[in-house]
Amino acid sequence: MTSLALDDLSVSIDGAAIVEALALTVGDGEVVGLVGPNGSGKTTALRCVYRALRPSGGAVLIDGRDLARLPLRDSARVIAALTQEGRTDLDFTVEEVVALGRAPHLRGNQALSPRERELCRQAMARTEVLHLAGRGILSLSGGERQRVLVARALVQEPRVLVLDEPTNHLDLHHQIRLLSMLRGAGLSVLVTLHDLNLAASACDRLAVLSRGRLVACGPPAEVLTEELLREAFGVAASVVPHPLTGVPQVLYDLGSATTTIGDPT
Amino acid sequence: MRSSPGTTSPTSEAQAPPAGPGPEAAPPATAFAMPLTVAVLAAVLAVSVLLAIGLGAAAVPPGETLRYLWAAVTGGSIQAGDVTAYQIIWQVRTPRVLLAVLVGAGLSVVGVAIQAMVRNALADPFVLGVSSGASAGAVLVGVTGALAAFGIYAISAGAFLGALLVSALVYLAARGAGGLTPLRLVLTGVAMAFGFQAVMSLIVYFAPDGESTSTVLFWSMGGFGAATWGALPVVAAVTLVTVVLLRRLGRSLDVLALGDETSASLGVDTVRLRRGLFVLTSLATGAMVAVSGAIGFVGLVMPHLVRLWTGAAHVRVLTVAPLAGAIFMVWADLVARTLVAPRELPLGVITALVGVPVFVVLLRRRGYLFGGR
Numbered sequence: 196m197t198s199l200a201l202d203d204l205s206v207s208i209d210g211a212a213i214v215e216a217l218a219l220t221v222g223d224g225e226v227v228g229l230v231g232p233n234g235s236g237k238t239t240a241l242r243c244v245y246r247a248l249r250p251s252g253g254a255v256l257i258d259g260r261d262l263a264r265l266p267l268r269d270s271a272r273v274i275a276a277l278t279q280e281g282r283t284d285l286d287f288t289v290e291e292v293v294a295l296g297r298a299p300h301l302r303g304n305q306a307l308s309p310r311e312r313e314l315c316r317q318a319m320a321r322t323e324v325l326h327l328a329g330r331g332i333l334s335l336s337g338g339e340r341q342r343v344l345v346a347r348a349l350v351q352e353p354r355v356l357v358l359d360e361p362t363n364h365l366d367l368h369h370q371i372r373l374l375s376m377l378r379g380a381g382l383s384v385l386v387t388l389h390d391l392n393l394a395a396s397a398c399d400r401l402a403v404l405s406r407g408r409l410v411a412c413g414p415p416a417e418v419l420t421e422e423l424l425r426e427a428f429g430v431a432a433s434v435v436p437h438p439l440t441g442v443p444q445v446l447y448d449l450g451s452a453t454t455t456i457g458d459p460t
Numbered sequence: 461m462r463s464s465p466g467t468t469s470p471t472s473e474a475q476a477p478p479a480g481p482g483p484e485a486a487p488p489a490t491a492f493a494m495p496l497t498v499a500v501l502a503a504v505l506a507v508s509v510l511l512a513i514g515l516g517a518a519a520v521p522p523g524e525t526l527r528y529l530w531a532a533v534t535g536g537s538i539q540a541g542d543v544t545a546y547q548i549i550w551q552v553r554t555p556r557v558l559l560a561v562l563v564g565a566g567l568s569v570v571g572v573a574i575q576a577m578v579r580n581a582l583a584d585p586f587v588l589g590v591s592s593g594a595s596a597g598a599v600l601v602g603v604t605g606a607l608a609a610f611g612i613y614a615i616s617a618g619a620f621l622g623a624l625l626v627s628a629l630v631y632l633a634a635r636g637a638g639g640l641t642p643l644r645l646v647l648t649g650v651a652m653a654f655g656f657q658a659v660m661s662l663i664v665y666f667a668p669d670g671e672s673t674s675t676v677l678f679w680s681m682g683g684f685g686a687a688t689w690g691a692l693p694v695v696a697a698v699t700l701v702t703v704v705l706l707r708r709l710g711r712s713l714d715v716l717a718l719g720d721e722t723s724a725s726l727g728v729d730t731v732r733l734r735r736g737l738f739v740l741t742s743l744a745t746g747a748m749v750a751v752s753g754a755i756g757f758v759g760l761v762m763p764h765l766v767r768l769w770t771g772a773a774h775v776r777v778l779t780v781a782p783l784a785g786a787i788f789m790v791w792a793d794l795v796a797r798t799l800v801a802p803r804e805l806p807l808g809v810i811t812a813l814v815g816v817p818v819f820v821v822l823l824r825r826r827g828y829l830f831g832g833r
Contacts, residue, residue: 245725271727280719284579285772287714295714299727304710304775351726 198223198258198383199244199274199355205252206239213239215407216253221355226377226384228398230391232428235404237359237387238279244357244385245276257355271299275353277344277361286331289343293319296350311350318346321376323369337364345373349380358386362393391445395419396437403427419443429453494776501783505561508790512557513549515794517801520545529554556687557790559695563684563752564789565782566699568766570741570748571759572781573706576713576774577737579642584760585745588649589626591754592656594746595679597622599660602675603667616691616750619679623746626652631738639731640738681806682753684793691751702744703782709733710775717772756808757815758785758792764822788814 199221206214214236221227229237242248243255246267255262262270275296283292293315294307301307307315319325322342332340341364348356356377362370370390374397377384388394394401395415403411403418405427411418424430424445432447514525528549531538538546570585578587601607601618610617634640634648664676678685706713715728723730762785763777770776792814796805 242721245721247721247724266727267724267729268727271725274725276722276725278719278721278725280721283718284576284581285714285717285767287717287772291714291771291773292718295711295718295726298711298715301711303708348725357725 197221199385200256200259201240201244201253202256203253204240204243204250204255206236206243206248207251208239213407214243214404217404217407217409219402219409219412221383221385223383224381225400226386226398228394228401229385229387229404230389230394230401231404236407237404239407240404241276241357241359241385241387244355245274245278246270247278268299271351273353274355274357275348275351276356277341277348277358279359279363283332286333288328289324289330289332289335290315290319290328292332292343293324293346293350296347299351314350314352315346318349319343321349322346323372338366338369341365342369342373353382355383355385356380358384360387360389362388362390391419391424395442395444396440416441416443419445425453494779497770497780498783501780501787505783505787505790508787509557509561512560512790512794513553516548516553516798518545518548520549525549551689555689555692556684556793558692559684559687559751560789560793561786562692562695562699563748563755564758564785564787564792566695566702566744566748566785567755567759567789568762568781568785569703569706569778570744572763572766572774572777573709573713573737573741574759575763576716577640577642577734577741578645579717580646581764582760583646584756585741585748586653586754586756586759587646588630588742589652589656590623590742590745591680591749592653592660593622593624593626594619594749594754595622595676596656596660596663597625598679599663599667599675603663612688613691615675619753620746620750622656623749624742626656627738627742627746631742640734645738677806679749679753681808682755682811683796683804683807684752685797685804686751695747695751698744698747699782702740703778705740707775707778709737710773710778713774714772717774752807754808755789755811757811757819758789761815761819761822762788765818768822 197220201217201219204214204217205212217236217240219227229240231237239248243250244262246262249263257265257270257273287295294311296315296318297307297311300311316325319328322345324339324342324346327335327339327343332343335343341361345358345361348358358377361373365373370393374393377386378397386398388397398415400413401411401415401418402409403423410427411423419434421432421434424432424434430445430447430451431453432445432451434443434445436442437444510522510525513529514520514522520528524545528538528542528546530536531546532550532554567585571583574585574587575581575583577583580587598615598619600622601615607614607617630645630648630652631640633652634644636644660676664673712728712733715723715726716730716733718726720730723733762781766777766781766784770780792810793807796807796810799805
């Protein structure tokens with residue numbers, strides 16, 4: 196079943212088309228990776244899903260309903276997001292930040308129920324930040340903060356999770372932990388990733404964006420080809436199956452970058 | 461969450477740093493007992509008010525003060541010899557101290573709200589140009605004799621209208637497709653402040669007498685010397701409504717501090733929230749400036765001091781800030797009118813003398829972060 200659908204989504208800012216007629220679905224419990232070179236429109240597409248941006252054409256559908264017609268609070272109960280906005284202004288404690296994930300479920304300043312407190316504790320444990328609970332968020336390292344923000348998105352109890360570069364600032368251990376946790380969470384996930392090998396391992400399907408257009412979409416084994424890497428990413432790389440899992444892995448060296456990113460036209 | 465607690469990595473505890481954060485780094489929030497704090501602050505405020513009403517050029521002992529207040533409230537009688545003292549207590553000092561309570565509380569919570577709205581640690585209630593608009597309005601009324609229909613409140617009415625005019629202009633100029641953006645708000649406000657200062661200077665320059673100069677001084681430094689019972693109910697209502705409404709927005713303000721993108725993903729409409737905050741804080745600041753002038757530093761320093769004490773969560777900050785601000789203002793006003801009695805120092809001088817060093821120490825303090833290290 197489809198839970199999230201981008202229906203010919205288009206965004207233009209000041210006349211420039213950033214995303215053009217993007218059609219993409221995320222099924223129930225499916226992990227879909229959005230990959231593409233810098234400026235290909237990945238973040239812009241995600242911003243429409245977590246409603247920081249209004250599409251200029253097409254729509255984002257959740258369970259078949261147009262997101263733009265839903266009150267912001269209602270969509271926040273279904274869709275949680277990890278944005279690239281890492282900084283806060285005020286020195287909240289880690290547990291305060293995580294608890295704010297309950298905001299769309301609570302009225303005004305209503306206190307968290309014991310169940311919700313336990314939920315926060317579990318989310319912090321899952322992203323390995325429980326030991327930081329009392330620390331100020333501004334005193335954390337980038338990777339620690341990123342894990343706190345993931346915990347905040349989890350306590351939102353969404354059905355759809357949207358993550359923009361969640362592995363930013365994370366060390367290898369936490370990159371792997373985060374993505375395997377996402378796979379096991381049973382949520383519909385739409386995630387942008389730069390690391391194609393990680394994306395191939397973590398995602399059921401990959402959608403490749405180039406200049407605002409979808410150029411390929413499907414299981415990693417079908418999408419990640421040497422031809423696509425050359426054309427969309429401007430990299431002459433080898434694609435080999437992972438010796439243990441069989442998932443395609445991209446191998447490259449410093450000579451692999453072609454002089455210009457290939458023009459698909 | 462849709463998983464069992466068993467998903468916790470068994471290694472996560474082992475990976476925790478061996479020593480917890482030091483006592484300096486520990487946030488005060490966890491050990492913060494709100495009901496007790498509020499009770500203590502309320503008691504301190506009550507005692508401060510009583511003392512401040514009694515103290516002054518002619519000091520009245522607290523017992524006598526209480527007796528006069530009791531007589532005034534219950535309509536009891538006093539002896540003929542006490543009439544002067546009674547007049548000073550009830551007609552002059554009580555409204556003055558109560559006004560200090562209201563404005564102290566109001567400026568503190570408005571400071572918290574404005575810092576959240578424009579996302580800037582240096583913002584205060586006057587950052588959007590309200591005070592220069594109020595001064596220009598007051599001076600204009602003083603010079604031209606306009607608004608005579610308001611009687612003794614004509615100048616206050618002029619100040620209020622001037623404040624609203626600036627707010628409206630800032631709103632219109634800062635408004636864009638994405639609502640009021642923080643940086644554009646601050647920049648517009650600062651520009652408007654300069655503009656209205658120029659207008660005010662022009663009025664003073666061409667004014668026929670020196671009267672307008674003292675009006676300008678009063679409005680730019682602030683003070684409670686003009687306090688009367690008549691103006692109190694309006695200010696009390698405005699302050700109360702502002703404190704209650706802002707406190708109710710506590711969690712939304714927390715979300716706002718996480719950023720606009722994150723706010724959208726958490727269901728908070730930042731465009732609407734900022735618009736509401738702008739209208740509320742503009743009206744409240746305008747009302748306060750109209751009766752007391754632009755009293756600086758309280759709205760800037762109090763939010764920071766309170767955050768140091770309660771942590772950043774706005775519900776707690778907005779509970780403690782009105783009480784702390786009121787106490788501070790009562791004592792600042794007491795110092796202003798007793799230090800060189802019978803002359804009175806401009807209140808803004810006192811708040812600045814206390815506020816500036818406190819602020820500098822605070823910003824240098826390790827462990828206090830607003831917007832990063």
